[in-house]
């Protein structure tokens with residue numbers, strides 16, 4: 217494939233902007249828009265599964281975390297997820313009734329591959345959600361679910377993340393139907409929502425100018441805290457990971473409910489706090505955490521949607537309004553603002569965005 221930056225300064229910037237199209241490709245492979253059905257290729261009987269075991273590293277792990285929320289909620293199917301480097305060495309209790317899923321952009325990450333092989337040795341059926349279809353993982357698993365977003369060059373993963381989340385969203389819908397948790401009409405409704413994702417991702421990329429303005433302040437910070445609940449707690453981890461990877465600013469992502477068990481001690485007027493909260497079932501709780509940090513001088517950047525902005529507690533330094541979306545796709549829609557924030561902070565700091573120090577695109581040795 218022809219890989220060029222085009223009019224962009226960095227691959228990462230291009231790849232963030234590629235996401236509406238990338239997501240469209242991904243969804244096209246897992247959705248039948250005419251029938252209104254989600255379809256996962258390969259011979260996996262979701263109705264018969266006891267559980268899913270996801271193994272992954274880095275951003276792929278965080279994509280898996282988002283998937284856990286969606287799959288358990290929609291399909292009532294237990295999902296365990298673990299960092300591959302831990303999983304492979306700790307003698308996990310595995311039963312053949314589980315499906316092992318490796319999440320990996322490259323399909324070559326050493327720890328993820330070893331974790332996958334461990335699952336195979338224990339008699340589990342295995343699947344890989346990968347970008348590189350010629351990769352070792354793709355060759356070794358029973359079922360390959362490619363993410364189809366095109367080559368990703370920037371070391372910090374962006375479009376692969378939203379593509380991985382798109383695959384797991386389709387999987388959640390397919391599994392829900394197979395397990396009798398939703399009927400055909402509900403599946404069609406969810407599929408229609410998923411088909412809206414590329415357009416809404418494009419709209420949320422439209423927040424770029426607002427994000428750029430905020431980046432000026434964040435670039436001066438020593439520590440940044442990201443908070444969210446539910447799937448947004450996973451995005452909080454991703455926001456923090458992206459920022460530290462490419463801007464070298466210390467950042468932590470936390471489930472907002474854990475705030476008072478530690479991170480609130482860090483909050484003062486020098487600490488920017490990014491709160492991710494669309495107007496969903498978690499909103500009230502996240503908003504109250506936001507008030508708690510503001511009461512301690514915390515400078516809040518509130519990333520929400522129109523309804524969330526309307527109900528926002530007073531005092532946020534900045535409110536960024538992403539498009540309204542169903543909770544099924546809000547992780548996809550809310551990703552671009554945090555990616556863009558990390559990107560613009562890194563650019564302001566003069567960092568080498570596509571080749572951050574000490575990091576590799578693919579960690580193929582331990």
Ligand code: G6P
Nearest residue numbers: 274275276320321322325373576
């Ligand atoms: C490296 C990359 C990350 C990536 C992780 C897992 O750390 O810098 O962007 O998320 O590896 O890679 P994989 O190819 O398995 O998704």
